[in-house]
Amino acid sequence: MIVRSLKQGLMKFSRIAWAVVLATGFISCSEREKPDDGKLRIVTTTTMVTDLVKVIGGDRMEIQGLMGAGIDPHSYVPKLGDTALLEKADIIFYSGLHLEGRLQATLEAMEKRGRNVIAVSDGVSPDNLLSPQEGFEGTKDPHFWGDPLMWAEAIAPVVEALAKADPAGAEIYQKRGEAYQKELTDLSTWAAEQVAQIPAERKVLVTSHDAFFYFGRAFGFDVRGLQGVSTAAEAGLQDRSKLVEYLKNQGVPTVFPESSINAKGISAVAAEAGVKVSEESLFSDALGQPGDLETVDGETYDQGTYLGMIKHNVNAIVKGLK
Ligand SMILES: [Zn+2]
Numbered sequence: 001m002i003v004r005s006l007k008q009g010l011m012k013f014s015r016i017a018w019a020v021v022l023a024t025g026f027i028s029c030s031e032r033e034k035p036d037d038g039k040l041r042i043v044t045t046t047t048m049v050t051d052l053v054k055v056i057g058g059d060r061m062e063i064q065g066l067m068g069a070g071i072d073p074h075s076y077v078p079k080l081g082d083t084a085l086l087e088k089a090d091i092i093f094y095s096g097l098h099l100e101g102r103l104q105a106t107l108e109a110m111e112k113r114g115r116n117v118i119a120v121s122d123g124v125s126p127d128n129l130l131s132p133q134e135g136f137e138g139t140k141d142p143h144f145w146g147d148p149l150m151w152a153e154a155i156a157p158v159v160e161a162l163a164k165a166d167p168a169g170a171e172i173y174q175k176r177g178e179a180y181q182k183e184l185t186d187l188s189t190w191a192a193e194q195v196a197q198i199p200a201e202r203k204v205l206v207t208s209h210d211a212f213f214y215f216g217r218a219f220g221f222d223v224r225g226l227q228g229v230s231t232a233a234e235a236g237l238q239d240r241s242k243l244v245e246y247l248k249n250q251g252v253p254t255v256f257p258e259s260s261i262n263a264k265g266i267s268a269v270a271a272e273a274g275v276k277v278s279e280e281s282l283f284s285d286a287l288g289q290p291g292d293l294e295t296v297d298g299e300t301y302d303q304g305t306y307l308g309m310i311k312h313n314v315n316a317i318v319k320g321l322k
Helices: 004-026 049-058 080-088 104-112 148-165 166-194 212-217 237-250 264-273 306-321
Strands: 040-044 060-066 089-095 117-119 204-209 222-227 293-296 299-302
Touching: 040 049, 040 080, 040 299, 049 060, 049 089, 049 148, 049 166, 049 306, 080 104, 089 104, 089 148, 104 117, 117 148, 148 166, 148 212, 166 212, 166 306, 204 237, 204 264, 204 306, 212 222, 222 237, 222 264, 237 264, 299 306
Parallel strands: 040 060, 040 089, 089 117, 204 222
Antiparallel strands: 293 299
């Protein structure tokens, strides 16, 4: 009898201890279970961040992205399995600047209790960040990957964190980072050449939400979104009629839906203003499916990569506006 109650007591204690572990995340890095192959476990949030870490980390680690293709990071609510994945990770990379609206508080809390949590936007020079319009005072526009040269600034925090966690691979990460920096610089040059085909008065980019201000600043577009900088707020009637008016006045030929947002809103505005809706959705806050190839002008690219995302967007915009 005594033995049995002792056993029950122990079981009860271990349940309580486990609950404390779950609540506080009180497991240190070394105690965390490693995969059999001894590789680092990396967890990433958006598809752009996942792609960046894969480019630099490659096959030296296990990389698990929480968000898939077409997923809107502003409204992403953590799934049941996400907490377990995050708790097991050696490093967590996220985009930051409140892009991951519903996840950012969780990530910041984990960082406070000593977990290795990195916002890749920390690599971006604060002077280059844009302040969004009304309603978002005190925050910065999170969509900095719209400009390939700004996305290149996110390479350094990834290289640094991976080199620190895996010093044996430091030289490899450094080299891959430098090579990718060059690819992004070339991508930016290519994009500038492509958009030069669009007449200056038609360089107007109207999309579902305000995700393209950095892209617009980099490549000379006047940018308007139906919804604001976060998709969390619905467009009001006033925003809508303003946008319809703008489309009519500017003689914009085409507006663009986005792959991670329902196209209903922007299509209704286009119909009201009497302008075309592009058959091609733009990738704004999520990449395409990995391995989803597209060929334009004899060049094939994977829309599930950041390089493919920008190529697809530029080609779609040139086609719609030139
Ligand atoms: Zn967005």
